[in-house]
Amino acid sequence: MGFFKGVFHEMRLVEWPTGKELMRYTGIVLGTILLAAIFLGVVDFAASKAFAWFLGL
Structure with missing residues (x-):
């Protein structure tokens, strides 16, 4: 009780x-x-595009 x-x-x-x-x-x-x-969305979009480009998709 003393705590409260x-x-x-x-x-x-x-x-x-x-x-x-x-x-x-x-x-x-x-x-x-x-x-x-917004920043993380742009980074995610750029990373996914770069990854797709790297894989040749």
């Missing part, structure tokens, strides 16, 4: 982001994920 009291005490000390900050951070995370997905 400690957890609740520490959670009260956390400085939570404002709504504006939360939206900004969410946009940054989603933008980063989108860029990573």
Whole structure:
């Protein structure tokens, strides 16, 4: 039980982001994920084309 009291005490000390900050951070995370997905998609496409060319398909 003492563990949970400690957890609740520490959670009260956390400085939570404002709504504006939360939206900004969410946009940054989603933008980063989108860029990573596009990059990996291009790399995958290029690698598959290079592999097919190498095999003569």
